Amino acid sequence: MRIKVFISSVQKGLGDERLALQILLSTDPFLSLHCVPVLFEDEPTTLYPDPQAYLALLKTCHVYVGVVWKEYGRLIDGLSATHHEYRLSRTLPLPTLVAIKGPNDLARSPETNAFIEEIKRDGHTYERFESTEELQEKVRKRLVRYIKDSYDIEPTSDQNTSAHKTIHIASLFERQRLEVLPWSGIDTSIAVRMVASSENLPVGSINSDEVMHTLWERGYLWKDEDKRFLATAAGIMLLAPDPSKYFAHARIQVAAYAGSVRTATPSDHATIRKPLSEAIDEVVAFIRKNTRHPLRIVGLQRIEVNEYPEAALREALVNALAHRDYEDAGRRVTVDLFRDRIEIISPGALPGNLSLAKLRSGKARSQSRNPNIAQGLVFLGRMEERGTGITRMRDSMLNHGLDAPLIAIADNEVVVTLIGPGENMERILLPENITGGISPAVAEKLNERQNAILAEIVRSGSVTTGWITKTLGVAKDTAFRDVRELVAFGLIEPEGEGRGRHYILKP
Structure with a gap:
């Protein structure tokens, strides 16, 4: 069971704070495992509207977080909805945290001042904050303490470090509430996959209302004054068919060069204009098209070898797209293929106080400039646990030979270079699980000639004893003995009669 945290505030003027708390609860490495944000206006509209339905929703929750600033809100039975919610939270009673924005002497409405005085008279502890980062820090601290006291669960030191760093380095870019992409313009197939993954549900078991509700809850959608769902900036990057219609720098530029230097005329190039998860797939396809894939004969199989391991390519691309500086609207992620290497360039220096040495070591603690975008890529299966991508990329390259x-850092950009095999394609290693279709027990009994015979059958489709005697330089008796043993092992079978007799792989 996850703890339902009811977030209460007037909607006017506190949209950033509400969204910041939603993203905190959805992306924090500890809180996201144990909490879920609940807000009234994300509930589906009922056939018979209940002016106090928000109170019924509050009764299903476990923790109340109220945010107060200047405005009091529309009156319902003499009080604002936020005030009603606060009083009910005290009656239930629920663990209650009130966060007040601004200093004590800030000019507020008379009703808001009276509300704050009531909170003080209740002797209830409240927090003051000036920024969304400060609000996130204080709410996180209180929720962590509540979870520890109530359930004897607490975050690891790595989770705490990652959370604090992410709160202070997270870009405001992905929280933007833009009136450009309504629900009708979203790629719903991606939206459904995201929600199904985030909630561990089968894709076919959720309807569109549930998809919108969950995406809103996690900060990928927001609601305007007319209660229309629209995409946040994070939602645009992940769910828009073409994010570059709204952010020109969301395009990915890819180019392939025949040699080892960048020229004015690449041999192939493309501009990728797709939602991030599909953009990663398209860049990988471009790289596959413009790199080498020689065949290796292994036992009874022809194995196609990739010049670069796909896992390393995906990790490098995911890191470039998830952690780039999207506030730098003048630059794009670029991918350049050369004869001897691939360079993936991501705008923005390393976030926070992360050093290049620590990043190279693979021991850097996770800290994300765009936590909501990164979380979305996790849900879409393009990214694994945050903070381990560099290690996986390194291991993938080494395991590939x-x-x-x-x-490196150059011109305020992170440059990841994957060094290829050059002209020595033989250095590329086959995956450990490649057996060639021959059991280890049989493989141990085969001599060099029999392995050569099998390789020729795989390569050309069949072999004759004449080819064996001529190519391998052995007597006919030896050739016949080798093929009889291969037939006995169940690897090949004869076909044809007389001089037309040849041997093929046994189906």
């Missing part, structure tokens, strides 16, 4: 990636 290549050098570890090079990571």
Whole structure:
């Protein structure tokens, strides 16, 4: 069971704060495992509207968080909805946290001042804050304490460090509430997959209202004054068919060069204009198209070898797109393919106080400039646990027989270089689980000639004893003995008669 945290405030003027708390509860490495944000206006509209339905919703929750600023809100039975919610939280009673924005002497409406005085008379502890980051820090601290006291669960030191750093380095870009992309313009197939993954539900078990509700709850959608769902900036990057219609720098520029230097005329190039998860797939497809894939004969199989391991490519791309500086609207993520390497360039220096040495070591604690975008890529299966991508990319390259990636900072950009095999494609290693279709027990009994015979059958489709005697330089008796043993092992079978007799792989 996850703890339902009811977020209460007037909607006017506190949209940033509400969204910041939603994103905190949805992306924090500890809180996201144990909490879920609940807000009244994300509930589906009922056939018979109940002016106090918000109170019924509050009764289903476990914790109340109220945010107060200047405005009091529309009166319902003499009080604002936020005031009603606060009083009910005290009656139930629920663990209650009130956060008041601004200093004590801030000019507020008379009703708001009276509300604050009531909170003080109740002797209830409240917090003051000036920024959304400060609000997130204080709410997180209180929720962590509540979870520890109530359930004897507490975050690890790594989770705490990651959370505090992310709160202070997270970009405001992804929280933007833009009136440009309504629900009708969203790629609903991606939206459904995101929600199904985030809630551990089958794709076919959720309807559109539930999808919108969950995306709103997690900060990918917001509601305007007319209660229309629209995408936040994070939602645009993940769910818009073409995010570059709204953010020109969301395009990804890819180019392939015949040699080892950048020229004015690449051999192939493309501009990728797709939602982030699909953009990653399209860039990988471009790289596959413009790199080499020689065949290796392994046992009874022809194995296609990739010049670069796909896992390393995906990790490098995901990191570039999830952690780039989107507030820098003048630059795009670029991918350049050369004869000997691939360079993936991401705008923005390393976030926070992360050092290049720590990043290269693979021991850097997770801290995300765009936590909501990163979380969305996790839900869409393009990103695994945050903070482990560099290690996985390095291991993938080494397991492929290549050098570890090079990571550098140049012109306020992060440059990841994957060094290829050059002209020595033989250095590329096959995956450990490739057996070639021959059991280890049988493989141990095969001699070099029999392995060569199998390789020729895989390569050309069949082999004759004449080919064996001529190519391998053995007597006919030896050739016949080798093929009889391969037939006995169940690997090949004869076909045809007389001089037309040849041997093929056994189906």
